[in-house]
Amino acid sequence: MYGRHWWHGHLRRRGYRVTVPRETIIQVLSDADKHLSVEEIFNEVLKLHPGVGLTTVYRTVELLRNMGFVKKYEFGDGLSRYELEKGSKKPHHHHLVCTRCGKIIDYTDFVDEEVVLLRKVENRLTKKYKFDIKNHQIHFYGICDECK
Amino acid sequence: MYGRHWWHGHLRRRGYRVTVPRETIIQVLSDADKHLSVEEIFNEVLKLHPGVGLTTVYRTVELLRNMGFVKKYEFGDGLSRYELEKGSKKPHHHHLVCTRCGKIIDYTDFVDEEVVLLRKVENRLTKKYKFDIKNHQIHFYGICDECK
DNA sequence: CTCCTTATTGACAATAATTTTCAATAATAA
DNA sequence: TTATTATTGAAAATTATTGTCAATAAGGAG
Known part of the structure; x- marks a missing residue:
């Protein structure tokens, strides 16, 4: 499980900004012990930072996927699920x-x-x-x- | 690749009726050499029997899946794809x-x-x-x- | 620290796949 | 042939996801 610095570095190195929503979403994914649906991530994020939008969760999760840090799963129930690939507990x-x-x-x-x-x-x-x-x-x- | 009789038997044995849409959909799946999206199945079905509804394709494909004859795939692009598991060419x-x-x-x-x-x-x-x-x-x- | 640029955001609208609804139809048993 | 009822097609409803756009805020320059 990598810390804030690590993520900060990786984001910045690629020209992305480090924002509260992004940090929160990363934290939620880090703390999770299983793959989460977007809505599940969203709910957890809201507990930490009300005001973050659902759209942002979709965007961030996709960003992290493109960066290669998050895996996307589809198990056949119509929901996409996401899980940290690097720096995960699992x-x-x-x-x-x-x-x-x-x-x-x-x-x-x-x-x-x-x-x-x-x-x-x-x-x-x-x-x-x-x-x-x-x-x-x-x-x-x-x-x-x-x-x- | 199993014939009409085989499918007929399996459907009837479970109390399902043998209908034109069902037979057509099974035929399309049998002839396919790859997993098809619902829309692809629908288009093929229309060539053989115009008038069959998209909804019916969804229903039938799901029915066949529950019966264990069709596999459902999700590759991450938001479309479900289906493929005969039993009696397939592949x-x-x-x-x-x-x-x-x-x-x-x-x-x-x-x-x-x-x-x-x-x-x-x-x-x-x-x-x-x-x-x-x-x-x-x-x-x-x-x-x-x-x-x- | 303050200003400036612009990536990012949140709210909302739009889209797209799938599901539900329901009256009409057609497959089977009698 | 008739009665029963599973199945169907069309349209409406739902649901996940994506696009739009003005407002905001991150981070570099001064």
């Missing part, structure tokens, strides 16, 4: 999605093995398709314990 | 998504190795989280050849 993980109730479990079990394989695949895909691969996602879909 | 594959232009490449290279590993992981996750896993997705995100 280690790298993959997802288990319940297609009935929408529950999402982040699992870290076996991720190491997965990642080893994925890197190999990644290298080969990079060559074959001349794709510059930045990251990956694995989702398992199914029915959770409570839903069955 | 073999099992995973995806390479360009985050700049949105291009999606389906790759089948190395999928066998991936699937072997995923099955192992799947079994263990099933035990640990008591999740009934139905399927999985792997997405690699990056920049495609033309975009860099």
Whole structure:
């Protein structure tokens, strides 16, 4: 979890200004222990700084994504979810999605093995398709314990 | 690629009626060689049977998904895409998504190795989280050849 | 510290995908 | 053939996201 300075530096270095909404949104994402929807981020931000607009949350989250600091997920319920990629509390993980109730479990079990394989695949895909691969996602879909 | 009878049986067995829109949509999905957005399906359906409504495409595609015959993908551009899971021309594959232009490449290279590993992981996750896993997705995100 | 430039913001309007509503239609069982 | 009722199409409603634009405030220059 990186501090204010770190973020300040990265923003400024790219010519972006450091603003209260941006700092607040980064803080909310840093404190979160899971991927948040825009509305969830917005609600948390309001607790810290009422007055920040929803539009700004959309814009900031997209900015952070373009900067490569935030990952965007879509699990199929129509909401986009965001999560810090760098400076996050959470280690790298993959997802288990319940297609009935929408529950999402982040699992870290076996991720190491997965990642080893994925890197190999990644290298080969990079060559074959001349794709510059930045990251990956694995989702398992199914029915959770409570839903069955 | 399964025929009319097969689909007819599956629909009827679950108490659903076999209708012209449903048959047409299934046919479009069967003939497709890639995942289609609802609008793409709709356009193809119209060529075969003008008069079918967009709403019906949404409903049918969702029905097929609940029945487990169709996979839904979201690649991050705000559109849902659908693809036959059973009875499709296409073999099992995973995806390479360009985050700049949105291009999606389906790759089948190395999928066998991936699937072997995923099955192992799947079994263990099933035990640990008591999740009934139905399927999985792997997405690699990056920049495609033309975009860099 | 103060002024100036301009990136950023918030409120609101606009868009776009999807869902809901509901009367009309058509698939199946009797 | 008729009755039942799932399904449909059209239009309205909803919901997430994006665009517009005047007001604000961050940060460099003086």
